[in-house]
Amino acid sequence: MTKSxxxxxxxxxxxxxxxxxxLGVDAIxxxxxxxxxxxxxxxxxxxxPNENHLLLENTGSPFAKRISGILTMVERVADExxxxxxxxxxxxxxxxxxxxxxxxxxxxxxxxxxxxxxVIWIDAHSDMHSPYTTPSGNMHGMPxxxxxxxxxxxxxxxELDQETLNYWYQLKNVGKIAPKISYSxxxxxxxxxxxxxxENLLKKNKVKLYTTAEVRKRGVERIVIETMQYLDQxxxxxxxxxxxxxxxxxxxxxGTPVAQGLTEREAGGLMSRFLAYQKVCCFEIVEVxxxxxxxxxxxxxxxxxxxxxxxxxxxx
Numbered sequence: 321m322t323k324s325x326x327x328x329x330x331x332x333x334x335x336x337x338x339x340x341x342x343l344g345v346d347a348i349x350x351x352x353x354x355x356x357x358x359x360x361x362x363x364x365x366x367x368x369p370n371e372n373h374l375l376l377e378n379t380g381s382p383f384a385k386r387i388s389g390i391l392t393m394v395e396r397v398a399d400e401x402x403x404x405x406x407x408x409x410x411x412x413x414x415x416x417x418x419x420x421x422x423x424x425x426x427x428x429x430x431x432x433x434x435x436x437x438x439v440i441w442i443d444a445h446s447d448m449h450s451p452y453t454t455p456s457g458n459m460h461g462m463p464x465x466x467x468x469x470x471x472x473x474x475x476x477x478x479e480l481d482q483e484t485l486n487y488w489y490q491l492k493n494v495g496k497i498a499p500k501i502s503y504s505x506x507x508x509x510x511x512x513x514x515x516x517x518x519e520n521l522l523k524k525n526k527v528k529l530y531t532t533a534e535v536r537k538r539g540v541e542r543i544v545i546e547t548m549q550y551l552d553q554x555x556x557x558x559x560x561x562x563x564x565x566x567x568x569x570x571x572x573x574x575g576t577p578v579a580q581g582l583t584e585r586e587a588g589g590l591m592s593r594f595l596a597y598q599k600v601c602c603f604e605i606v607e608v609x610x611x612x613x614x615x616x617x618x619x620x621x622x623x624x625x626x627x628x629x630x631x632x633x634x635x636x
Contacts, residue, residue, distance in 0.1 A: 325630060326409040327365035328400050332393050334374060334386040335419030335460035336607075338575040342372055342416040344608030347573075347619035348626070354616070359627065364409075368396050381484040384451040390459050391487055394423035394466070394494050401427025401602065410633065412626070413604040417575075418447060419459040421560050422466040424604055426495040428558055432601075437501050438554030439464075440547060440594060442509045442587070443562035444578035446518045446527075451488050452476040453517040460607070464506070466491050469499035475517035503527050505554050507547045509590065510535065510565040513578040532567075532580055540589035548597055556601045559594050561587070563607050563622055573618025574607045584621045591629035603629055 333342040352359050371389040379385040397413070397420045404411040405428065413424050428437055441447070441464065448468070449461045453475045465472070469492045480488070492498050503525035510532045514522070522529060528550055535543050551557055568577035570584050582590075594600055608622050 323408055323410040325363045325412055325633070326404045327360070327363050328397070328404065328411050328413045329365060329367040330370070330393070330397055330413060330415035330420050331367065332370040332372060332420055333416040334371060334389045334393065335458060336417035336575050337456055337458040338609065338612070339375070340609040340611030341575060341607055342370065343610050344416055344619065345414045347608055347610035347616055348414060348605070348623050351616055351619040351623040354620070355623065357623070357627070366400060368393070368400050379457070381451065381457070381481065383454055383457045383478040383480060384459060384484050384488060385457045387459065387484060387487040387491070390419050391491050391494070393420050394426065394491060397423025398426035398430060398495055402430040405431035405601065411602045412630065413602065415604060415606045417460040418443070418562055418606045419463050421604055421606065422463040422491065423494070424560070424602060425467045425500050425558060426497070428556060428602055429497050429500045430495045432556060433497065435555035436505060436553060438505045438507070438551035438557040439501050440507050440509065440551075440557060440559045441511070442560065442565045442590065443511055444513050444564040444576065444581060445562070446508055446511045446514050446522060448472070448518045448521050449515070451480055451484055452478050453515075454478065455515060467500040468503065470521065472517050472521055475520060505551060507550060509543070509547075510582050512580055532582055535582065535586055540586055541593065544590060544593040554599065557597070557599045558602045558604070559591070559600055560604045560606070561591060561625070563605065563618055566621065571613060571617035571621055573609055573613030573616070575609050575612065584624065588625045588628040591625050592632035595629045595633040
């Protein structure tokens with residue numbers, strides 16, 4: 321039976337260092353209108369209330385900026401994803417910055433606590449910093465650490481105050497499940513901009529990583545098949561797509577662009593193939609920032625990838 325799609329809009333940008341990612345969801349909708357698509361008319365959608373008013377207030381800890389607001393957002397997103405899956409709908413999460421993906425993962429785990437969850441993280445970054453290791457304090461660099469229950473104390477450079485420690489503990493334990501995924505159930509694709517502490521974690525935990533060069537050399541289809549074989553022990557799989565995984569020559573409309581990324585065609589090919597698999601239970605697109613863009617290009621790319629992905633999903 322084909323599940324109906326449910327769009328979950330998360331217009332939050334508390335975790336980003338540059339402003340504007342909260343406008344990404346509407347930018348994708350505008351791209352749909354420009355293409356004459358009825359996609360957003362056809363599918364049910366819900367908007368998770370945001371806490372962006374906190375952007376005008378003190379950031380709090382320099383090593384975990386706006387962490388109280390991030391915790392609120394992660395909890396709200398988790399609840400929405402759990403409810404959506406509980407109604408046997410397929411959540412398509414369109415979010416601002418990547419920090420709230422910890423909520424998406426939590427929501428899946430809450431809906432299926434006994435299931436082993438695999439994560440395919442398509443991103444220029446590995447997002448495994450903790451407040452102990454972060455150079456920036458921006459929490460969109462931490463969602464995988466949150467769900468892996470990872471402090472990475474071996475690489476500690478920052479001293480945290482008690483309040484930050486408490487919030488960080490709560491973030492890792494949202495849904496009363498920690499860790500939510502294990503390193504062996506994680507695949508990174510196109511990650512190419514990491515700091516030493518993250519590189520050490522990847523090496524120590526033997527995390528599966530496909531570089532952009534490997535995707536290009538061996539072809540999208542082979543990478544998808546191998547990824548799904550690697551995650552064969554998982555019952556469910558979540559695909560998270562950060563648009564900064566794409567090369568900035570395609571578009572600069574994202575907060576942390578990094579050279580040598582995927583082409584839009586490669587990204588679309590990956591999504592459409594991954595979503596054809598029955599185990600994939602949720603798909604997310606993040607970090608479109610139209611304020612950094614020319615003529616809404618990144619949102620257009622993101623929308624085209626969204627259409628390719630959901631077309632594959634419906635062809636089950």
